[in-house]
Amino acid sequence: xxFRYLPMTEADKKEMLxxxxxxxxxxxxxxxxxxxxxxxxxxxxxxxxxxxxKKELTEMASKNANLTEYRxxxxxxxxxxxxxxxxxxxxxxxxxxxSYTPYQPEMTQGELQAMFEFQTMISEITxxxxxxxxxxxxxxxxxxxxxxxxxxxxxxxxxxSAVLHPEYRQLVHTASKxxxxxxxxxxHKDGQTDLEQLEKELDEDTASVIVQYPNFLGQIEPLEKIxxxxxxxxxxxxxxxxxxxxxxYLTPPSExxxxxxxxxxxxxxxxxxxxxxxxxxxxxxxxxxxxxxxRFVGETVDEEGGRGFVLALQTREQHIRREKATSNITSNxxxxxxxxxxxxxxxxxxxxxxxxxxxMQKARYTKQQLEEVNLPAAxxxxxxxxxxxxLSKPVSEVxxxxxxxxxxxxFDLGRxxxxxxxxxxxxxxxxxSKEEIDAFVKEMGDING
Numbered sequence: 387x388x389f390r391y392l393p394m395t396e397a398d399k400k401e402m403l404x405x406x407x408x409x410x411x412x413x414x415x416x417x418x419x420x421x422x423x424x425x426x427x428x429x430x431x432x433x434x435x436x437x438x439x440k441k442e443l444t445e446m447a448s449k450n451a452n453l454t455e456y457r458x459x460x461x462x463x464x465x466x467x468x469x470x471x472x473x474x475x476x477x478x479x480x481x482x483x484x485s486y487t488p489y490q491p492e493m494t495q496g497e498l499q500a501m502f503e504f505q506t507m508i509s510e511i512t513x514x515x516x517x518x519x520x521x522x523x524x525x526x527x528x529x530x531x532x533x534x535x536x537x538x539x540x541x542x543x544x545x546x547s548a549v550l551h552p553e554y555r556q557l558v559h560t561a562s563k564x565x566x567x568x569x570x571x572x573x574h575k576d577g578q579t580d581l582e583q584l585e586k587e588l589d590e591d592t593a594s595v596i597v598q599y600p601n602f603l604g605q606i607e608p609l610e611k612i613x614x615x616x617x618x619x620x621x622x623x624x625x626x627x628x629x630x631x632x633x634x635y636l637t638p639p640s641e642x643x644x645x646x647x648x649x650x651x652x653x654x655x656x657x658x659x660x661x662x663x664x665x666x667x668x669x670x671x672x673x674x675x676x677x678x679x680x681r682f683v684g685e686t687v688d689e690e691g692g693r694g695f696v697l698a699l700q701t702r703e704q705h706i707r708r709e710k711a712t713s714n715i716t717s718n719x720x721x722x723x724x725x726x727x728x729x730x731x732x733x734x735x736x737x738x739x740x741x742x743x744x745x746m747q748k749a750r751y752t753k754q755q756l757e758e759v760n761l762p763a764a765x766x767x768x769x770x771x772x773x774x775x776x777l778s779k780p781v782s783e784v785x786x787x788x789x790x791x792x793x794x795x796x797f798d799l800g801r802x803x804x805x806x807x808x809x810x811x812x813x814x815x816x817x818x819s820k821e822e823i824d825a826f827v828k829e830m831g832d833i834n835g
Contacts (some may be wrong), residue, residue, distance in 0.1 A: 482497060547596060669748065
């Protein structure tokens with residue numbers, strides 16, 4: 387089929403106008419006073435043909451650097467991972483990419499089952515029994531966790547680790563204004579949350595504590611110690627933002643007493659695509675099931691006893707009693723959740739674990755090789771697939787030179803952490819080959835020599 391859409395012809399316009407009983411477009415808008423109408427043509431270029439438009443957009447898009455041409459060592463929340471080819475085939479099916487909210491289960495069993503599988507697999511990865519069918523991204527999932535903790539504890543003080551993703555922290559600060567919340571940021575020592583400061587700030591007014599695992603600097607937080615501090619305040623909730631791929635190898639937050647585990651499934655089947663859109667997940671305990679934002683897909687049987695899927699718990703406060711709601715969000719990221727479901731299914735349980743191990747092994751090889759060119763890691767703790775190195779020059783200058791050699795360098799931490807000026811956050815994923823890592827290390831050594 388030549389067209390991706392059906393163009394409207396003059397005959398189509400006339401047929402529609404005749405159907406509603408008006409003779410022209412001008413008559414259709416006759417109720418709008420002349421003085422508020424635009425009395426000139428819009429300042430736009432003349433319409434192009436489909437071929438001309440496609441050519442122009444392709445030329446514009448070709449100016450972007452893309453990850454098929456450049457070797458990326460940039461992470462900081464968006465990663466260059468292997469995506470099984472089946473993912474594109476699945477999400478390109480019309481019933482997935484054109485559907486919205488599956489309110490009619492008899493019409494949308496495929497989408498409902500894919501979302502149910504998404505919930506199930508995230509539950510297995512996080513170790514939490516209750517998972518919703520996705521949120522917009524990892525940042526909004528953190529905000530929703532804050533809201534739930536405030537409603538549940540009836541407290542308004544939130545302790546946020548300074549090594550939570552900077553954009554997530556910004557979202558928490560923004561979201562706190564409407565609800566009058568007190569946000570206290572806990573600093574970091576040697577790349578991890580400062581436990582002494584955390585202990586001092588924890589009190590009977592604290593609704594929740596938010597940490598990231600692994601944190602934004604790549605370090606693996608001591609969740610067991612953090613949980614011991616939190617549990618000294620019985621009602622205070624423990625919120626963990628976690629990269630789900632890392633949980634293919636690391637002990638899940640559920641085993642360290644987390645009340646809510648949130649994160650972003652971009653690592654499974656979703657390309658970097660200029661930073662979004664992504665797909666947030668929200669996992670929690672059975673106790674908090676009726677306060678979880680968004681929606682669930684539940685498994686049931688039809689009148690003939692066959693397996694079926696439906697939206698569950700939909701007589702929800704966010705639809706009816708808004709003033710008592712944990713959240714007013716009623717949408718999700720279904721298409722990207724389906725992409726993550728397809729990716730996780732294709733990888734399988736052992737594949738996810740192997741992928742996580744490859745990330746750890748290749749990141750450690752990168753770290754060791756950088757040490758050989760006098761660029762040691764800035765922090766001493768354990769890490770997953772990201773670590774920090776201190777450079778002899780500004781990170782922006784180093785990244786410009788790396789880009790000339792075909793590399794996307796690491797994240798400039800000085801942009802968000804003034805105390806970490808000239809520090810670069812480097813990510814090595816499973817798709818980086820030994821040759822690519824060695825070439826990157828050589829350029830880093832030459833530039834910083």
